Amino acid sequence: MLSFRWRRGTGDGKLWLRIRRNWQLYVLLLLPLIWLAVFRYAPMYGAQIAFRQYSSAFGIEGSPWVGLANFERFFNSPKFEPVIINTVVLSFYSLVVFPIPIILALSLNQVKARLFRSSVQMITYAPHFISTVVIVGMLFQFLHPRVGFTAAIANMLGQAPPNWMGDPGAFRHIFVWSGVWQEMGFNAIIYLAVLTTIDPALHEAAVVDGANRLQRIRYIDLPGLLPTAMVLLVLSTGRVLEIAFEKVYLMQNPLNLGVSEVINTYVYKVGLLSPTLDFSYSTAIGLLKGLVGLLLLIAVNHAARRLTNNSVW
Amino acid sequence: MAAMTSYESHINRVKESAFDRVFMMGNTIFLLIITIIILLPLIFIVAASFSSAEAVTAGRVTLWPVDFSLLGYETIFEHKKVWNGFANSLFYTFFGTFFNVTMTIIAAYPLSRQDLVGRRVIIFAFVFTMLFSGGLIPTFIVVRDLGLYNTRWAMILPTGIGPFNLLIAITFFRTTIPPELNEAARIDGASDFRIFRSVILPLARPIIAVLALFYAVNTHWNTYFQALIYLKDQELFPLQLVLREILIQNSIDASMLIDIEDLVAREGLRDLLKYSLIVVASVPVMILYPFVQRHFVKGMTLGSIK
Numbered sequence: 001m002l003s004f005r006w007r008r009g010t011g012d013g014k015l016w017l018r019i020r021r022n023w024q025l026y027v028l029l030l031l032p033l034i035w036l037a038v039f040r041y042a043p044m045y046g047a048q049i050a051f052r053q054y055s056s057a058f059g060i061e062g063s064p065w066v067g068l069a070n071f072e073r074f075f076n077s078p079k080f081e082p083v084i085i086n087t088v089v090l091s092f093y094s095l096v097v098f099p100i101p102i103i104l105a106l107s108l109n110q111v112k113a114r115l116f117r118s119s120v121q122m123i124t125y126a127p128h129f130i131s132t133v134v135i136v137g138m139l140f141q142f143l144h145p146r147v148g149f150t151a152a153i154a155n156m157l158g159q160a161p162p163n164w165m166g167d168p169g170a171f172r173h174i175f176v177w178s179g180v181w182q183e184m185g186f187n188a189i190i191y192l193a194v195l196t197t198i199d200p201a202l203h204e205a206a207v208v209d210g211a212n213r214l215q216r217i218r219y220i221d222l223p224g225l226l227p228t229a230m231v232l233l234v235l236s237t238g239r240v241l242e243i244a245f246e247k248v249y250l251m252q253n254p255l256n257l258g259v260s261e262v263i264n265t266y267v268y269k270v271g272l273l274s275p276t277l278d279f280s281y282s283t284a285i286g287l288l289k290g291l292v293g294l295l296l297l298i299a300v301n302h303a304a305r306r307l308t309n310n311s312v313w
Numbered sequence: 314m315a316a317m318t319s320y321e322s323h324i325n326r327v328k329e330s331a332f333d334r335v336f337m338m339g340n341t342i343f344l345l346i347i348t349i350i351i352l353l354p355l356i357f358i359v360a361a362s363f364s365s366a367e368a369v370t371a372g373r374v375t376l377w378p379v380d381f382s383l384l385g386y387e388t389i390f391e392h393k394k395v396w397n398g399f400a401n402s403l404f405y406t407f408f409g410t411f412f413n414v415t416m417t418i419i420a421a422y423p424l425s426r427q428d429l430v431g432r433r434v435i436i437f438a439f440v441f442t443m444l445f446s447g448g449l450i451p452t453f454i455v456v457r458d459l460g461l462y463n464t465r466w467a468m469i470l471p472t473g474i475g476p477f478n479l480l481i482a483i484t485f486f487r488t489t490i491p492p493e494l495n496e497a498a499r500i501d502g503a504s505d506f507r508i509f510r511s512v513i514l515p516l517a518r519p520i521i522a523v524l525a526l527f528y529a530v531n532t533h534w535n536t537y538f539q540a541l542i543y544l545k546d547q548e549l550f551p552l553q554l555v556l557r558e559i560l561i562q563n564s565i566d567a568s569m570l571i572d573i574e575d576l577v578a579r580e581g582l583r584d585l586l587k588y589s590l591i592v593v594a595s596v597p598v599m600i601l602y603p604f605v606q607r608h609f610v611k612g613m614t615l616g617s618i619k
Contacts (some may be wrong), residue, residue, distance in 0.1 A: 002331075007529075015430060018420070018428060018430050019430045019431075022426070022428065022430070022505065023506035024504055024506050024509075025423035025426060025429055026423070027506075028419045028420075028422065028423050028505075028506075028509065029420060029423045029424070029435065031416065031418070031419065032416050032417075032419060032420035032473075033420075033435070034444070035416060035473045035474065036438060036473075036474070037457065038455065038459075039452070039470070039471050039473055040442045040446065040447070040574060041438075041447075042451075042455050043452040043454075043455050044445075044446070044447040044449025044451070044559065045445065045447070045450055045451075046447055046451035046452075046454055046455060047331050047447045047451045049450075049451065049454075060454070089576070104347065107340050107343055107344055108344065108457065110337065110340050111340070111341070111344065116344075118339075118440060119348075120344050120347070120348055121560065122603065122606065123348050123351055123352060124347065124348065124351055125602075125606060125609075126355075126599070127351060127355075128352070129530060129535075129595075129599065129602050130535075130595050131532070131534070131535035131536070131537075131553055131556075131595075131600045132535065132536075132537070132553075132561070133537055133553045133556045133557050133560060133561065133594075134556065134591050134594050134595055136357055136560070137560030137587065137590075137591055138354060138591055139563060140478055140560065140561070140587075140589070141358065141361070141560075141584075141587055141588060142354050142357060142358070144584075146370070146372055147356070147361075147369050147370060147372050147374075147584045149353075149357045149375065149595070151372040152372045152373060152374055152375045152377065154376075155372050159356070161372070167532075180454065181351065181354075184347075185351070186613075189609075189610055189613045189614070190613055190614070193610075193614040194598055195611070212330055212332045212333050212336070213333045213337070213412075214332075214336055215334075234437035239442070245538065246537065248537050254435065262335075264449075267448070267449055267450075268449060268542075269508060270543065271449060271450045271453070272449075272450075272453065272589050275396050279450050279454070279599050280537075282449065282450045283448055283449075283450045283451060286448030286449055286450065287448060290446060291445075293444075294444055294445050297444060
């Protein structure tokens with residue numbers, strides 16, 4: 001989201017002078033760069049074990065090459081299709097709800113009463129600060145077939161309590177809409193900030209021309225939010241395969257595994273939970289996911305730039 | 314936050330049309346409904362946590378405590394594992410956040426200086442990690458080979474610098490510290506170290522607060538993934554992992570319920586306990602939250618500046 005511009009030195013001699021003049025800045029950067037190399041780029045180098053048959057005894061460079069065998073194994077695995085489908089479906093379902101924070105922001109922006117406005121903001125932001133474990137714990141309790149809120153309501157109405165957490169058909173809805181519940185307020189922050197930057201003169205002119213509030217939202221506020229919405233949408237599309245591991249993993253149970261097993265949880269189970277600890281196979285799947293994600297991001301960004309003139313870079 | 318913009322006060326002098334008044338009423342109702350939807354589950358959890366085990370088991374609790382009782386809380390306060398997790402989380406959050414903020418600041422300041430040769434490349438190197446990573450297993454191997462597996466270090470060192478937070482900090486320095494300030498300090502004979510310590514750090518207090526909050530809440534207090542992968546000993550588990558065992562995996566130490574003879578009551582306490590635990594686990598952040606809310610908003614806003 002930053003625009004990078006490299007001011008070119010006028011000559012090599014001057015460039016070297018500027019580097020030397022700022023040597024202390026490079027000293028400050030030293031630790032962060034070492035950290036970056038060790039904890040972020042060394043793993044990228046280590047990802048080559050996707051093309052090897054890794055064993056701890058031989059290490060990364062000593063393990064034998066096996067070409068694309070690990071990838072082929074994944075393509076031919078019976079898990080391949082369901083895992084990919086689950087990931088894509090869950091991701092796109094999560095993307096579909098992206099206008100909700102925009103609607104909330106537009107609606108909040110209309111409110112003039114300060115106390116009401118800040119109360120609504122305070123309350124809608126709050127769930128963002130609850131941890132994933134607690135959120136999923138709350139889901140379990142709230143939707144519990146015996147002791148939950150839904151059960152209590154069903155009891156009051158004399159109905160049989162529903163068991164949504166155990167229903168594989170409900171998994172995706174629960175996952176996505178609990179996410180909306182938790183993040184809608186917080187995600188509206190960015191749009192509210194953008195709305196304050198819209199030129200008031202536009203609204204004044206519209207009022208003089210007899211535009212009502214809805215028309216002003218439609219023709220002034222909404223177009224004002226479009227660039228930001230576009231950038232955020234591009235970024236999240238680039239991450240469609242990066243479905244929140246933390247939450248999916250917690251929500252999994254033997255009943256819903258058929259729809260809840262996504263790439264990230266599968267990578268974790270194959271690599272660190274299975275008795276064989278298949279590092280290379282797990283890495284291959286992870287690498288595939290990362291590469292496809294990167295290509296997707298570039299493609300979506302390109303399309304966004306073509307269509308709307310808004311892009312991340 | 315809720316600044317009444319100048320056009321609003323201007324427009325209000327013009328009489329609102331009937332449509333606009335209806336629209337505003339609908340808008341208020343819409344926001345009220347949203348607020349109720351957000352509050353409902355929270356109120357239910359709190360109500361259940363203060364109810365008796367029997368009322369919880371029978372599914373009689375909706376939005377108000379039934380047969381008020383503190384039994385759930387009393388049981389938690391005697392539970393060692395929960396407190397041990399609490400202490401561990403405090404430890405990881407405190408030292409982890411300190412490490413994160415220090416690293417981010419010493420990286421962000423040089424990278425915000427327009428005259429730093431190579432800053433574009435270095436920033437890209439950080440940002441690239443947002444787009445692509447080596448993956449779960451290769452990172453695990455690095456951590457393991459460094460001997461950090463199953464140590465407290467594994468909870469701190471790998472978190473390092475979040476690219477998004479780095480961008481926020483760079484933007485902050487670039488927009489709040491004019492290049493003339495550096496020039497002036499330079500002319501006075503100050504070195505870059507000296508400028509950083511005596512000029513930049515005192516000015517950086519607002520961004521340090523924002524970063525500390527982001528890291529403390531998002532990277533440490535509320536996460537369990539890191540611990541799930543890198544920790545084996547129960548002794549080292551942060552609160553979130555303990556919560557996972559109790560809330561999700563439904564494994565409750567029998568010793569917690571030892572005093573209760575009756576099997577039914579024990580079963581009831583098991584459920585009650587979860588409600589109380591959810592409340593206890595969320596209280597620290599929720600108490601802080603109203604005070605730090607505006608810092609979060611500021612951080613999010615800084616991050617969106619293009």
